[in-house]
Amino acid sequence: MRSYDQYCALARALDVVGDRWTLLIMRELFIQQPCRYTELRYGLPGIATNLLVERLRELEENGVIVREDAPPPVATTLYRLTPRGEALRPVLEALGQWGRPLLRAAPADGNFRTHWLAFPLESLLTDHAPDRDPVTIEIHTGDQPIVLQTIDGRVRVKPGTVPHPDLKLTGEPPVVLRLLTGEGDLASARAAGLRLEGDAKVLRRVRP
Amino acid sequence: MRSYDQYCALARALDVVGDRWTLLIMRELFIQQPCRYTELRYGLPGIATNLLVERLRELEENGVIVREDAPPPVATTLYRLTPRGEALRPVLEALGQWGRPLLRAAPADGNFRTHWLAFPLESLLTDHAPDRDPVTIEIHTGDQPIVLQTIDGRVRVKPGTVPHPDLKLTGEPPVVLRLLTGEGDLASARAAGLRLEGDAKVLRRVRP
DNA sequence: CAGCATCCGCTTTGATACTG
DNA sequence: CAGTATCAAAGCGGATGCTG
Numbered sequence: 001m002r003s004y005d006q007y008c009a010l011a012r013a014l015d016v017v018g019d020r021w022t023l024l025i026m027r028e029l030f031i032q033q034p035c036r037y038t039e040l041r042y043g044l045p046g047i048a049t050n051l052l053v054e055r056l057r058e059l060e061e062n063g064v065i066v067r068e069d070a071p072p073p074v075a076t077t078l079y080r081l082t083p084r085g086e087a088l089r090p091v092l093e094a095l096g097q098w099g100r101p102l103l104r105a106a107p108a109d110g111n112f113r114t115h116w117l118a119f120p121l122e123s124l125l126t127d128h129a130p131d132r133d134p135v136t137i138e139i140h141t142g143d144q145p146i147v148l149q150t151i152d153g154r155v156r157v158k159p160g161t162v163p164h165p166d167l168k169l170t171g172e173p174p175v176v177l178r179l180l181t182g183e184g185d186l187a188s189a190r191a192a193g194l195r196l197e198g199d200a201k202v203l204r205r206v207r208p
Numbered sequence: 209m210r211s212y213d214q215y216c217a218l219a220r221a222l223d224v225v226g227d228r229w230t231l232l233i234m235r236e237l238f239i240q241q242p243c244r245y246t247e248l249r250y251g252l253p254g255i256a257t258n259l260l261v262e263r264l265r266e267l268e269e270n271g272v273i274v275r276e277d278a279p280p281p282v283a284t285t286l287y288r289l290t291p292r293g294e295a296l297r298p299v300l301e302a303l304g305q306w307g308r309p310l311l312r313a314a315p316a317d318g319n320f321r322t323h324w325l326a327f328p329l330e331s332l333l334t335d336h337a338p339d340r341d342p343v344t345i346e347i348h349t350g351d352q353p354i355v356l357q358t359i360d361g362r363v364r365v366k367p368g369t370v371p372h373p374d375l376k377l378t379g380e381p382p383v384v385l386r387l388l389t390g391e392g393d394l395a396s397a398r399a400a401g402l403r404l405e406g407d408a409k410v411l412r413r414v415r416p
Numbered sequence: 417c418a419g420c421a422t423c424c425g426c427t428t429t430g431a432t433a434c435t436g
Numbered sequence: 437c438a439g440t441a442t443c444a445a446a447g448c449g450g451a452t453g454c455t456g
Binding site for chain 1: 209211212213214215216217218219220221222223224225226228231232235253254295296298299300301302303304305306307308310311317318319320324327328381382
């Protein structure tokens with residue numbers, strides 16, 4: 001993209017990350033880092049392959065990400081955020097916060113990847129009883145199961161399942177999201193088709 | 209711009225404000241609101257007139273800004289942020305913060321408008337002695353003078369001059385900016401050609 | 417002159433096909 | 437798997453024209 005050519009911090013920032021797709025690529029890296037080209041592409045439905053390559057190159061040139069060779073067993077390259085890239089977290093959090101009301105408007109249309117939940121959940125939820133035993137919540141929605149677990153007063157989200165989760169949620173993405181972020185309560189979530197197995201009280205432990 | 213078509217808050221936010229120029233239009237409104245078409249255009253050197261009109265219409269459709277008729281004496285329309293638009297402030301602050309190091313890289317190239325300083329200065333500076341008499345600093349750089357004044361523990365920046373400012377700064381934009389944001393000290397600012405008239409101690413009162 | 421609308425050459429994007 | 441190549445369509449920048 002052409003530079004805005006303005007002596008202004010905001011304009012300079014947009015010169016680097018204001019291109020189409022760029023901030024969504026950053027989202028993927030924040031969630032999946034370090035990850036490979038194909039994983040990025042899966043998390044970015046709709047992007048053209050040439051654009052992904054070009055953006056990655058630009059981000060590398062600007063010191064926001066680095067490419068590195070994967071450890072010996074596999075022969076592929078991995079993409080990772082630099083400290084400068086990590087420093088963009090507040091930007092993604094602020095933009096995501098601002099965009100959340102837009103998800104209520106049109107329910108569940110568009111593409112969806114379950115791992116996209118990781119970023120908002122990790123930044124929004126906290127463990128209100130960090131001294132008690134950690135809890136795990138398994139979430140079944142979208143394209144793959146994820147697990148939410150408390151650790152050090154924070155919440156971690158990872159793909160996969162665990163042997164004995166304290167709670168298992170199954171339902172449509174908007175329903176799960178509204179319940180966990182505190183926008184909707186348990187009753188309305190059930191009414192919207194959410195199924196719960198286990199101890200629903202652990203929700204209070206992490207909801208904002 | 210085409211929608212990313214992703215059920216993700218960040219992607220939805222970018223559907224609304226991710227277009228080229230859009231966030232810079234928001235910058236102008238945060239600084240100048242309410243303001244007229246021509247003022248916006250002056251603050252956005254390089255934008256095509258049709259793009260400005262189109263972006264303003266999109267922002268209005270999305271409930272981020274409103275158009276309103278100016279009060280009787282003049283017959284023009286004014287653009288203003290809605291509460292929803294104001295809610296974008298943390299995004300601009302975060303992006304601006306992240307972009308600031310980029311200003312050090314290439315000194316003072318590109319277009320510049322003095323009023324662009326208002327946003328970072330108001331969000332970065334605070335009055336460390338809110339109980340004492342307010343102070344005013346007149347800044348002469350770029351295309352017009354601006355005045356920085358303390359009020360209610362915060363700092364306000366407005367275009368123009370005042371009768372008897374406590375301090376008057378004159379110099380190149382990067383020098384002024386570095387001094388006020390605390391990235392550079394007084395000695396290096398002087399060395400870079402900054403001229404001061406008045407009480408330099410008031411700088412300590414507002415610098416971060 | 418403020419506030420657009422239209423036109424045109426150029427660049428960027430999106431979709432798909434192709435390659436080591 | 438991890439990209440490169442190609443090309444049509446859309447978007448952008450700049451100029452210019454129109455209307456009150």
